[in-house]
Amino acid sequence: MELYSPEGLRIDGRRWNELRRFECKINTHPHSADGSSYVEQGNTKIICMVRGPMEPAMKSQVNATSSTVEVNVSLANFSTFERKKRSKTDKRITELKTTLERTFNECIMGHLYPRTLISVTVQVLAQDGGLLAAMTNAVTLALIDAGIAMYDYVSGVNAGLYDQTSALLDLNTLEENDMCSLTIGVIGKSEKLALVVLEDKLPLDRLESVLAIAIAGSHRIRELMDMEVRKHGNMRLAKVSV
Amino acid sequence: MITNRKRLSSGLSVTSKVFVRSRNGNALKIVREHYLRNDIPCYSHACHKCQEIVKPDAQGQLPKFILSSSPTKTKDGVSHYVVIDTNIILHAIDLLENTQCFYDVIVPQTVLEEVRNRSFPIYQRLRNLVKSEDKRFVVFHNEYNEATYVNREKGQSINDRNDHAIRKVASWFNSHLNTENSPTPIHIIFICNDVDNCTKAKQEGIDARSLVDYIDSLPNGEDLRDLIPSDIVLPGNFEGDQNETVFPEYYSNARIMAGIKNGTLYQGMLNISSYNYLQGTVSVPAFKKPLLIIGSKNLNRAFNSDSVIVELLPKDKWKEPSSTIIEEGSIGADDNAGDDEDDLGEETGGVVSDKERVFLAQEAMKATSSKTNESRLQPTAKIVGVVRRSWRYYVGQIAPSSVSEETGHSSRSCFVILMDKLLPKVRIRTRKAKEYLGQRIVIVVDSWPSNSRYPNGHFVRTLGEIESAEAETEALLLEHDVEYRPFSKNVLDCLPKEGDNWVVPDMTDPQDPQLKKRVDLRDRLVCSIDPPGCVDIDDALHARVLPNGNYEVGVHIADVTHFVKPNTALDQEGASRGTSVYLVDKRIDMLPMLLGTNLCSLKPFVDRFAFSVIWELDENANILKVDYMKSVIKSRQAFSYEQAQLRIDDPTQTDELTNSMRVLLKLSKKLKQGRMDAGALNLASPEVKVHMDSETSDPQEVEIKKLLETNSLVEEFMLFANISVARKIYDSYPQTAMLRRHAPPPATNFETLNDMLNVRKNGMSISLESSKALADSLDRIVDPNDPYFNTLIRIMSTRCMMAAEYFPSGSYGYPEFRHYGLAVDIYTHFTSPIRRYCDVVVHRQLAGAIGYENLDLSHRDKQRMEMIVKNINKRHRNAQFAGRSSIEYYVGQVMRNNEAEHEGYVIKCFNNGIVVLVPKFGVEGLIKLETMGDLATANYNEDKYELTFTDLKGAQRTVAMFDKVTVDVKSVKDEVSGKRRAQLMLR
Numbered sequence A: 001m002e003l004y005s006p007e008g009l010r011i012d013g014r015r016w017n018e019l020r021r022f023e024c025k026i027n028t029h030p031h032s033a034d035g036s037s038y039v040e041q042g043n044t045k046i047i048c049m050v051r052g053p054m055e056p057a058m059k060s061q062v063n064a065t066s067s068t069v070e071v072n073v074s075l076a077n078f079s080t081f082e083r084k085k086r087s088k089t090d091k092r093i094t095e096l097k098t099t100l101e102r103t104f105n106e107c108i109m110g111h112l113y114p115r116t117l118i119s120v121t122v123q124v125l126a127q128d129g130g131l132l133a134a135m136t137n138a139v140t141l142a143l144i145d146a147g148i149a150m151y152d153y154v155s156g157v158n159a160g161l162y163d164q165t166s167a168l169l170d171l172n173t174l175e176e177n178d179m180c181s182l183t184i185g186v187i188g189k190s191e192k193l194a195l196v197v198l199e200d201k202l203p204l205d206r207l208e209s210v211l212a213i214a215i216a217g218s219h220r221i222r223e224l225m226d227m228e229v230r231k232h233g234n235m236r237l238a239k240v241s242v
Numbered sequence B: 001m002i003t004n005r006k007r008l009s010s011g012l013s014v015t016s017k018v019f020v021r022s023r024n025g026n027a028l029k030i031v032r033e034h035y036l037r038n039d040i041p042c043y044s045h046a047c048h049k050c051q052e053i054v055k056p057d058a059q060g061q062l063p064k065f066i067l068s069s070s071p072t073k074t075k076d077g078v079s080h081y082v083v084i085d086t087n088i089i090l091h092a093i094d095l096l097e098n099t100q101c102f103y104d105v106i107v108p109q110t111v112l113e114e115v116r117n118r119s120f121p122i123y124q125r126l127r128n129l130v131k132s133e134d135k136r137f138v139v140f141h142n143e144y145n146e147a148t149y150v151n152r153e154k155g156q157s158i159n160d161r162n163d164h165a166i167r168k169v170a171s172w173f174n175s176h177l178n179t180e181n182s183p184t185p186i187h188i189i190f191i192c193n194d195v196d197n198c199t200k201a202k203q204e205g206i207d208a209r210s211l212v213d214y215i216d217s218l219p220n221g222e223d224l225r226d227l228i229p230s231d232i233v234l235p236g237n238f239e240g241d242q243n244e245t246v247f248p249e250y251y252s253n254a255r256i257m258a259g260i261k262n263g264t265l266y267q268g269m270l271n272i273s274s275y276n277y278l279q280g281t282v283s284v285p286a287f288k289k290p291l292l293i294i295g296s297k298n299l300n301r302a303f304n305s306d307s308v309i310v311e312l313l314p315k316d317k318w319k320e321p322s323s324t325i326i327e328e329g330s331i332g333a334d335d336n337a338g339d340d341e342d343d344l345g346e347e348t349g350g351v352v353s354d355k356e357r358v359f360l361a362q363e364a365m366k367a368t369s370s371k372t373n374e375s376r377l378q379p380t381a382k383i384v385g386v387v388r389r390s391w392r393y394y395v396g397q398i399a400p401s402s403v404s405e406e407t408g409h410s411s412r413s414c415f416v417i418l419m420d421k422l423l424p425k426v427r428i429r430t431r432k433a434k435e436y437l438g439q440r441i442v443i444v445v446d447s448w449p450s451n452s453r454y455p456n457g458h459f460v461r462t463l464g465e466i467e468s469a470e471a472e473t474e475a476l477l478l479e480h481d482v483e484y485r486p487f488s489k490n491v492l493d494c495l496p497k498e499g500d501n502w503v504v505p506d507m508t509d510p511q512d513p514q515l516k517k518r519v520d521l522r523d524r525l526v527c528s529i530d531p532p533g534c535v536d537i538d539d540a541l542h543a544r545v546l547p548n549g550n551y552e553v554g555v556h557i558a559d560v561t562h563f564v565k566p567n568t569a570l571d572q573e574g575a576s577r578g579t580s581v582y583l584v585d586k587r588i589d590m591l592p593m594l595l596g597t598n599l600c601s602l603k604p605f606v607d608r609f610a611f612s613v614i615w616e617l618d619e620n621a622n623i624l625k626v627d628y629m630k631s632v633i634k635s636r637q638a639f640s641y642e643q644a645q646l647r648i649d650d651p652t653q654t655d656e657l658t659n660s661m662r663v664l665l666k667l668s669k670k671l672k673q674g675r676m677d678a679g680a681l682n683l684a685s686p687e688v689k690v691h692m693d694s695e696t697s698d699p700q701e702v703e704i705k706k707l708l709e710t711n712s713l714v715e716e717f718m719l720f721a722n723i724s725v726a727r728k729i730y731d732s733y734p735q736t737a738m739l740r741r742h743a744p745p746p747a748t749n750f751e752t753l754n755d756m757l758n759v760r761k762n763g764m765s766i767s768l769e770s771s772k773a774l775a776d777s778l779d780r781i782v783d784p785n786d787p788y789f790n791t792l793i794r795i796m797s798t799r800c801m802m803a804a805e806y807f808p809s810g811s812y813g814y815p816e817f818r819h820y821g822l823a824v825d826i827y828t829h830f831t832s833p834i835r836r837y838c839d840v841v842v843h844r845q846l847a848g849a850i851g852y853e854n855l856d857l858s859h860r861d862k863q864r865m866e867m868i869v870k871n872i873n874k875r876h877r878n879a880q881f882a883g884r885s886s887i888e889y890y891v892g893q894v895m896r897n898n899e900a901e902h903e904g905y906v907i908k909c910f911n912n913g914i915v916v917l918v919p920k921f922g923v924e925g926l927i928k929l930e931t932m933g934d935l936a937t938a939n940y941n942e943d944k945y946e947l948t949f950t951d952l953k954g955a956q957r958t959v960a961m962f963d964k965v966t967v968d969v970k971s972v973k974d975e976v977s978g979k980r981r982a983q984l985m986l987r
């Protein structure tokens, strides 16, 4: 099948600048965590749970001026079409973990919670491209649900360059396998990036066009997440006021 | 299987496609998202609704509406669009490309995907049809369209579901275009050769027709009927053949995969020997020597240059390569193509015909007798599978003996003998066999079932009378895969709108920042020197003495890339053509005429954009400084080589321009000396030129090309510029610089030639230590009695050399960049961008290197460069072959009127014939033993390269390698292949 046909349609029927189906929920596991969320970005499905701020179990995790974010990532064996066992020390998992930790340490107002640990667990149920972006969105929502102070939303999406000419938004697995792609996390409605990960190489003079659609896509995702947060907030408010 | 649809806020709806795939024996459930939309237009000019729903693509382009609002009509005057089914495309792509039918065609996406899965080359041809817009083909993405998407019913096969989807496209277009308020009704005809699908379509109210019915309904249907492929007219046609299998069946895919994995089967490309069409070789990486494939049963239906799977034969069947000549003409030419069983295979017990068996027996004898020379024994193999067919258009002629005498209107089988001697004859069905006799025709091969002795094909079109210049020229272009059709509309659209009136813009215009980067060199005394009558002037030169006594020398090359911007249709067309092709009486341009002969051509007396290389050279032509710049120049004069030579030689001419040419000549001699000292080779090839009568354009006489000093002047500076540019772009783009290399010849290439020289010419030999040693040793090989002998050896050495090739710098290490023939460490082609695509790429890279403009990504990406290089290497080779064949054809025509005896040299010896080269015409021809003497008395001494026989007058005679012989040169038409060639007879 053609990845991006001359008629301008992608392998799953979208156009270049269209997001996949994005659905999210917060407060999905109110009893087992302080904050939780569920995100579906296309067929990539993620559950995230946040505990804390709490006292760190280990002395080494104590930071006198700020909180410490710890992220644990687990990929379900059935998350890809071919079932595969992965060890915890899988290089890719470690990379995802450190990327997320670094990103959210910056975006949480850590100085409000000195000497505490914020523990984030990300469970990947299904993978179909844009894994890091979907994780970022899930963590953001779970942190908000946990009531942890953040500077703003961090909304993530990936984008790629097809045939060195056409920038495509929100790649699925098939597309990701065949082109170089970029994942970004945008802070709020700004154009500030909390996260940029580039796999493979991207020609410098095309970077701008890819970044531009990725930022626009992230803003759209932020709106969708914001709608869910507000909807949930209103629902809770209604319960409280009754 | 499809689950429920869900509407998204963005106006799309999403469903998921679930399918099960088996991998390594496990079932795998795969779920993919599938988005449906309502903004896919119908692409018809007759529709006004769709103009409003279109959306731009990633480049901001809106879709073009292609389908005409007044499409072609059938015999009955019905304006119609056509929706085609997959099997029609797979079997009749030639017909779709034909300019006499099939306009306004809708290709459903479902069909496109099926075609792509079945045959990638046909998919590409289909995509090209869509892209060129000439024939108004559109791809309609029905699978993504909410209105045309169909679910797969429970228990429905994928094929049935896809058929349904395709029918849905036809009915959708029908109702979409023909509403009450549409001005002209446009009928939708669905063409499909599947009876079941046709019936269903008719039930759904669609006008479904088979290909034959559709063609019959066209006004020119009668002419087109023969173009319908054989297997569509009569599925399972050509029944008639023997019922038993003639050829072994190919192995199953699974068996081939397993065999390759465990190392018992090998994959490689089949090369049929040019002297024996029943013998081929397959080179596989696993063996040092190529594997021999002998006999048609082992060749098992493979064509020359097919990609095949081979299996080794047991060791007792290994043998030496044959030193016998076999041409297809001599075997089986009189077979009947008929469908009648009686006529076929009477005495053939299987595939081996009697004559074939004789040859095989002779071969077998030899393999067993010459045990002494074990090392020449080569492993043999048989072909058990064909991975990729090299089938393309073939040119040939109908074998007269295969045309049945009966008259009648039904179509009959006949044989087509292809021009390419390495290929078997092909059986086609036509009603007009008699009409096509004596004409060059184009055919396509459709299939070669294992129960058929010959491949089946169908007629495409006729080129005209055999031996008419037009037919022969077109034939050789087709045979060498040269694209010669006029440039399509979307290519021509890329040219400047001003056309011939385009002029260099005002250089003082401050608006254009690029113009500011150009250097104004209009004050330099630039001139061009080319062959007489040259219209596409790529290059021009200037020289002047600097105040410090040094010289400023400039080479100015047409600035083609100013007009040919990357990724335009024009660029893609140039890239795919790769090179212009020069035939004796015709030139096939790489770029449209307007550029080649006007806007880019460095014509005299007008301003032109150029890309200049300017050196400061000292008295000994050493480089003190080199600069590269985009410039604007004004040539003072366009000389021919002779004019320039006369002017330089005339002492009364003392003007500045002439003096500057003298400077150039002086420096060029220094440059040449320097190259020769470094060991550059001077290899002769029998280059001949055909003089044409300008009135009748009939060829008049043949002349070996003469070289003047001014030829070498231009050549030296072009080499010089190429080398300087190569260094510059390699410096800037170490991984992707477009370069050209020439590998040193492996010693084995010269083994035979050296052995022959040693045996026949008292220990003379060619040294291979270095190019310098080779050049020197070639100089020493002289026969005091025969000045031509040295040239002969040079010609033969050229054939032992490797071919030079283009490559991106990343694919070799620096030491391997070397150009052996020119004896330089790095080289490229920069000086002819009008006629070579390599130079276009190099121009862009150089422009990037000097910061004139950003280099396009495709020339910075290693994989893309590999693809470009692969194509231009192939095009370059084809162009050379085409040029040579063209000369051959005209030389044949000249010889027709000049039959005489000439001197020739024996350049190959076989046990049943010799090959003689006639320097006067640059032709070589085979002389078979039976035309020289008695077969029975012949004795071939392989060690001494001598053939001894009793000649026709009864005298004992010996001919040997390198012998100078007198031959009667006659031009004869081969009645079987229709090719005219030199027939030589030994005196």
Ligand SMILES: [Zn+2]
Pocket (backbone or CB within 6 Å): B041, B042, B043, B044, B047, B048, B049, B050, B051, B176
């Ligand atoms: Zn429409």
